Amino acid sequence: MKKIGLVGGFSWVSTLDYYRYINEGVNAKLGGVNAAECLIYSFNYADIKRNNDANAWDKTTTMLSEAGIHLKNGGAEALLLCANTMHLIADKVAAHTGLPVIHIAEETAKVIGQRGLKKVALLGTKFTMELDFFKDKLREHNIEAIIPGAEDRDFLHDTIFNELGKNIITQPTKQRYVSIINSLIAQGAEGVILGCTEIPLLIKQDDVSVPVFDTTLIHASAAVEFILS
Numbered sequence: 001m002k003k004i005g006l007v008g009g010f011s012w013v014s015t016l017d018y019y020r021y022i023n024e025g026v027n028a029k030l031g032g033v034n035a036a037e038c039l040i041y042s043f044n045y046a047d048i049k050r051n052n053d054a055n056a057w058d059k060t061t062t063m064l065s066e067a068g069i070h071l072k073n074g075g076a077e078a079l080l081l082c083a084n085t086m087h088l089i090a091d092k093v094a095a096h097t098g099l100p101v102i103h104i105a106e107e108t109a110k111v112i113g114q115r116g117l118k119k120v121a122l123l124g125t126k127f128t129m130e131l132d133f134f135k136d137k138l139r140e141h142n143i144e145a146i147i148p149g150a151e152d153r154d155f156l157h158d159t160i161f162n163e164l165g166k167n168i169i170t171q172p173t174k175q176r177y178v179s180i181i182n183s184l185i186a187q188g189a190e191g192v193i194l195g196c197t198e199i200p201l202l203i204k205q206d207d208v209s210v211p212v213f214d215t216t217l218i219h220a221s222a223a224v225e226f227i228l229s
Contacts, residue, residue, distance in 0.1 A: 001026075001037055002078070002227050005071030005099070007064055009043035010083035011165035014197035017216050018082045018223075025224035036227055039074045041067040049161065052085070052127065061089045065096035072099055080223050084195045084215055085125045088133045105137035107222040108193060108215050113141045115211060117191045121184035122147050123177075124195030126157040134195060146187055152180045156196075164198035174202050181208055 004022075008015030019040065026036040043063070051059040064086065068079050078100045081090060087104050094101040112120060120138070122145040128134050129147040138145050147153065159173050181192050181203070191211040194200050200214045 002229065003037040003039065003075045004078050004080055004223055004227055005068065005074070005076030006038055006040045006080045006082055007043075007067050007071070007086070008040055008082035010045050010048055010086060011198060012042060012045070013165060013167045013201065014216055015040070015042060015082050017197070017200075018080065018220050021217055021220035022223050022227070025221060026227060029224065029228055036224070038227075039071045039076050041071055043067070045165070057089055060086075061092045061096070064089065064093045068093055068097035068099060072097055078102060078223075078226055080219065082219075083197055084134065085127045088127060088131060090133075102219065102222050102226060103137065104215050104219045105134040108195075108213055108218050109137050109141040109143060111218050112138070112143055112191060112193075112213060115191065117211070118142065119144045119146065119188050120191040120193055120213070121145070121181060121189035122193045122195050123156055123180070123199055124193075125160055126153050128195045129153055129156070145193070146184055146189055148180050148184065152183075156180070160196050160198055164196075164201055167201070169202055174207070177203055178207055185210055 006018055022038060023035045027034055048060055080102055081087060084104055090101045090103055120143060122129055135145045155176060163173055191213060192208055193213045194203055195215055197216040200216055205212045
């Protein structure tokens with residue numbers, strides 16, 4: 001079994017899901033009382049968000065890279081950045097730490113490609129929706145991503161930080177998310193990427209008429225494959 005390092009805390013809510021999914025996945029493969037060998041470095045998300053809001057991605061890169069080196073020194077053989085947004089700097093973290101980073105967008109693109117879909121909706125923070133790091137991975141697999149309009153992007157971004165990241169789940173917010181998704185389906189989306197690791201707390205497959213791609217679960221499943229490879 002290989003040892004993996006989880007860089008989390010963005011937010012602690014979804015980091016809990018990563019830990020659970022990875023251990024459940026390993027146990028499902030090996031049975032008995034087997035579980036994953038993993039290390040977790042969990043940040044105070046306020047420090048990360050302060051950097052990102054100021055567009056100080058170099059500072060965030062340094063923080064994640066230092067965390068990755070701590071995990072490497074503890075025996076980690078690969079890193080899992082437990083947030084979609086952090087993959088904006090995944091390549092730099094990999095270069096600075098000398099460890100492979102299992103890329104959430106790459107793994108998601110593979111799963112979508114296996115379903116034969118060519119156009120999907122992408123929900124997430126404004127960084128994930130508006131910057132190219134996630135969409136570029138999809139394009140490499142001939143998948144087009146469409147995103148909500150500006151007002152809806154603001155709503156998603158705000159609720160991710162002020163509600164979902166605090167484990168606050170409300171029906172009005174869910175209804176607005178479903179409405180946003182339906183408008184993107186009307187624009188031709190054949191599937192929906194829940195491109196923030198907190199969105200699956202709110203939106204489930206039963207809420208949507210097209211395939212839903214839970215990036216937290218997809219990413220954790222890829223980690224299980226690495227651990228057992």
